[in-house]
Amino acid sequence: MTLYVRSLFGACAALTVLATSAGAVRAAAAEFPSKPIRLIIPFATGSATDVSARLFGTELARQMGQQVVADNRAGAGGAIGMQALASAVPDGYTIGYAGPGPLSINPAVTPGLPYNVARDFQPVSQAVEAALVLAVTSALPTKDLKSLIALARKRPGELSNASAGTGTIGHLAGEYFKMLTATNILHVPYKGGGQATADVMAGHVQMLFDPLTGVGVHLQSGRLRALAVTGRTRLAAFPDVPTVAEAGVPGYEVMTWGGILAPAGIARPILDRLNAEMQRAVRSPSVVERYGALGAVPVAGTPEQFAELIRSETAKWAKVVRFAQVKAN
Numbered sequence: 001m002t003l004y005v006r007s008l009f010g011a012c013a014a015l016t017v018l019a020t021s022a023g024a025v026r027a028a029a030a031e032f033p034s035k036p037i038r039l040i041i042p043f044a045t046g047s048a049t050d051v052s053a054r055l056f057g058t059e060l061a062r063q064m065g066q067q068v069v070a071d072n073r074a075g076a077g078g079a080i081g082m083q084a085l086a087s088a089v090p091d092g093y094t095i096g097y098a099g100p101g102p103l104s105i106n107p108a109v110t111p112g113l114p115y116n117v118a119r120d121f122q123p124v125s126q127a128v129e130a131a132l133v134l135a136v137t138s139a140l141p142t143k144d145l146k147s148l149i150a151l152a153r154k155r156p157g158e159l160s161n162a163s164a165g166t167g168t169i170g171h172l173a174g175e176y177f178k179m180l181t182a183t184n185i186l187h188v189p190y191k192g193g194g195q196a197t198a199d200v201m202a203g204h205v206q207m208l209f210d211p212l213t214g215v216g217v218h219l220q221s222g223r224l225r226a227l228a229v230t231g232r233t234r235l236a237a238f239p240d241v242p243t244v245a246e247a248g249v250p251g252y253e254v255m256t257w258g259g260i261l262a263p264a265g266i267a268r269p270i271l272d273r274l275n276a277e278m279q280r281a282v283r284s285p286s287v288v289e290r291y292g293a294l295g296a297v298p299v300a301g302t303p304e305q306f307a308e309l310i311r312s313e314t315a316k317w318a319k320v321v322r323f324a325q326v327k328a329n
Helices: 002-031 048-064 076-086 100-109 145-154 169-181 193-201 212-221 268-281 285-293 303-324
Strands: 037-041 068-072 094-098 121-137 160-163 186-189 207-211 224-229 255-263 296-298
Touching: 002 268, 037 048, 037 076, 048 068, 048 094, 048 121, 048 255, 048 268, 048 285, 076 094, 076 100, 076 121, 076 255, 094 100, 094 121, 100 169, 100 303, 121 169, 121 193, 121 212, 121 268, 121 303, 145 224, 160 169, 160 193, 169 186, 169 207, 169 303, 193 207, 193 212, 193 224, 207 212, 212 224, 255 268, 255 303, 285 296
Parallel strands: 037 068, 037 094, 160 186, 160 207
Antiparallel strands: 094 255, 121 207, 121 224, 121 255, 121 296
């Protein structure tokens, strides 16, 4: 009888603790946010990731009535910033913004990362997606994608693809293209997208895969020629340019994307609040207008949908990395 009473007392005490904890979480969520939020950005100020993150940070601050303070932690291909996010307190007051590099490409390219995507982060919501443009130097005689593929097969190893660096989305988009077209195209890595684009315009390198933000003005000036876009649909700014799949490479699709994450262990009510704010943010006229001008689409979903995007992209790029035998510099 005494044992039964003790067990019953223990169970009641445990239930009381759980109820108290749940009540505290609900109270914290109801008050959230009551102080500024830190937004870790794993790349330098002025980078494409930084611009996108700050745009959403500004919108979230306006919606929630609290400052969202950008904290750029650049270095090691995003690993420094991601490690800082992984080690932060999971209370909603530290969040991060990242895309395919740190979340889906680095795990395949860089052994010994100081973070584990599945273990250390809680996806909050995707924020944006954008296709790349396959652009070639205007000096190249090819006018469409089929003729580019034919030329690459006729002259294996003579055509080259510029990128902002080994393991970047532009590099792997080119390797994926080679994998699906059975072509041999030389990869030429640079230390940034600007230099890569300049050398393609000058004709030193023949092609590159780059977002519209990097090549749009040069396509309009005629210094570069767009042969295809890498997404599911054509770009509104260049409606006559087909997708890579339309132009003769079925199954080819590459999107760059970004989204908001929190450290693993964040309470579900606070996670849901952050997700709801992202759902509002992507519908904001200022966000829609700004991204439209950049050739990108703001898009939000559930935390589970963002987690699935990260998993599927990780599997995809792991196959490409193995095919191309990509190794971190």
